[in-house]
Amino acid sequence: MNYPSKLIEDAVNEIAKLPGIGKKSALRLALHLLKSEKTQTHNLSNSLINLVEKTTYCVACHNISDAEICQICGSHRRDSSILAVVQDSKDVLAIENTSQFQGKYHVLGGIISPIQGIGPQDLNIESLLLRIQSNPEIKEIILALSPTMEGDTTAFYIRKKLKDLSVKISTIARGIPIGGDLEYTDEITLGRSILSRVEF
Known part of the structure; x- marks a missing residue:
């Protein structure tokens, strides 16, 4: 050109x-x-x-922030007993745009990916464990990670690390999107949606 x-x-x-x-x-x-x-x-x-x-990062949750503590962590309106663990700040924005979650977040800063040379030590996993151990108010951890091989590996690793702590561990639901046709849904998603079925 x-x-x-x-x-x-x-x-x-x-x-x-x-x-x-x-x-x-x-x-x-x-x-x-x-x-x-x-x-x-x-x-x-x-x-x-x-x-x-x-731009700085919140010392509590590692989300993008203008101050030492982000607006979400500093809000008294948020439910401090529920923590959604996400890959990065884009996921926080996506969940916030649903207006369905009133808890707080913990941003990992990535997911475990041996191919890209990213291990657990490169993520904010240790600070997650310290946060849960030092705050008995936290009762539930939602692993809100992408349903990929790397996301599942990261979720499995975190679940293993949290097994001795008295917190409920849940994950976001996976299945057929609203308005989607079964005919065009991939086999893995369809299979998981059947295994994770809920009472009608």
Whole structure:
């Protein structure tokens, strides 16, 4: 691709490093920013710099935060007896958008994946154990991890670590999505939904 200037080329190359953005989309975005008011572009760049330099992680749950304790952990309206263990902050956002969960979270920062060289020591599992041991108010742990081989391995490891603690361990339900057809459901999901059936 030919660029009218090295400055445009550099901007396109940086924007194209973002997930889901190709060179054409990056060029369109770069040209849009160039044509926009300078204040808009400066506001965008300042917000990105602040994002990188000022974002911290909650000392309790490891979720993205503006302060030492995130809004969820600091809220007195949340149920402190239930803890949802999730892979990363995107999962917290996804669950929060359902408005169905009023407990608190613990962000692992990934899942066990030997292929990628990620072991239990690379995750926030030890801090989870310390959190449960030091807080008798916690009564239930929900393992809200993706239903993948790595997610199941991580859930199994955590369950093994928690077996001597007096907390209820549950996992999110798996099965046929609402509005889905059995005909188009994969065999593993269909099989699990039958094994995990509930009373009608």
